[in-house]
Amino acid sequence: MYLHPGRVAAFAGPAHLTAVLGSSVAVCLFDERGGIGGMNHFVLPAEATESARDAGRAFDALLGTLDRLGAHRPALRAKLFGGAWPLGVYAAEPPLGLRNVQAARALLARHRIPLVAEDVGEMYARKLVFDTDGGAAFVRRLGQGRP
Amino acid sequence: MNETGRTAAVDRAALLEVFLIEAQECLLAMKQALGELQARPQDEGQVQVLFLMARTIAGSAPSLGLQGAAELAHALQDVVQRVREHSLPVTDVLIALLRRSVDRLREVLPLMGP
Numbered sequence: 001m002y003l004h005p006g007r008v009a010a011f012a013g014p015a016h017l018t019a020v021l022g023s024s025v026a027v028c029l030f031d032e033r034g035g036i037g038g039m040n041h042f043v044l045p046a047e048a049t050e051s052a053r054d055a056g057r058a059f060d061a062l063l064g065t066l067d068r069l070g071a072h073r074p075a076l077r078a079k080l081f082g083g084a085w086p087l088g089v090y091a092a093e094p095p096l097g098l099r100n101v102q103a104a105r106a107l108l109a110r111h112r113i114p115l116v117a118e119d120v121g122e123m124y125a126r127k128l129v130f131d132t133d134g135g136a137a138f139v140r141r142l143g144q145g146r147p
Numbered sequence: 148m149n150e151t152g153r154t155a156a157v158d159r160a161a162l163l164e165v166f167l168i169e170a171q172e173c174l175l176a177m178k179q180a181l182g183e184l185q186a187r188p189q190d191e192g193q194v195q196v197l198f199l200m201a202r203t204i205a206g207s208a209p210s211l212g213l214q215g216a217a218e219l220a221h222a223l224q225d226v227v228q229r230v231r232e233h234s235l236p237v238t239d240v241l242i243a244l245l246r247r248s249v250d251r252l253r254e255v256l257p258l259m260g261p
Contacts, residue, residue, distance in 0.1 A: 005172055006179070022168030023203070043172045044196060053176055053196075084165045096169070096203045123158070125165040142168070143161030 003041045006053040010038020010065040014133035021082030021126045023097035028079040030135035036071040037132030045099035055103035078108050079137050080118040081128045166207050173200035177249050188237035198227045215255050223248050
């Protein structure tokens, strides 16, 4: 199932969620006891707007969906992907990708959800596949290996 | 090609790919923001989205040699800045103009997918 920006999906049981990430970020949450997991995909840092596509709304929507599926909050673990920024391109101000990553980390810290893996930043767009059942994540960096 | 040259080529391919995906994310967000702004012209959050997204495209396009896209994104950013400063009101005409600019940006960028 492909997750467009601004969307959230979670399942009790095995499902593969995929997204292509530029400066956008995907937060994957899963119950470490297995069986329940989900992902969001947002393009805006929390402080920018009150939009449904921002980090805070995306995070609340994902947590709410996981709650309804019966996930145990203290057992939730997080993986974080995306937030690319082309180095050297933005000199004057923090790039969008970095702000998205910082917003996601702040939300995880506030909810005391341990971040167990991440692949963020740098200048690579990514293709992500997340397995909701066991919480395994596979990331391919795009634009590499094709000189 | 020597080692340095090949690295530079790989880096440019990666940079172009991340830029195009980022641009696609930005344009989608702008399109949605314009729809919401049309429904609620006083919604400054949507204006902020438009500004941030236009600035992001305008900031990264020049280093990839995409001058046309950079200039258009800059012009868009300038117009949205005037809305932010309340020197330009949100009207249907303005929204139609911004929509056309976003569509034009989609055309000049070699984007993939929807």
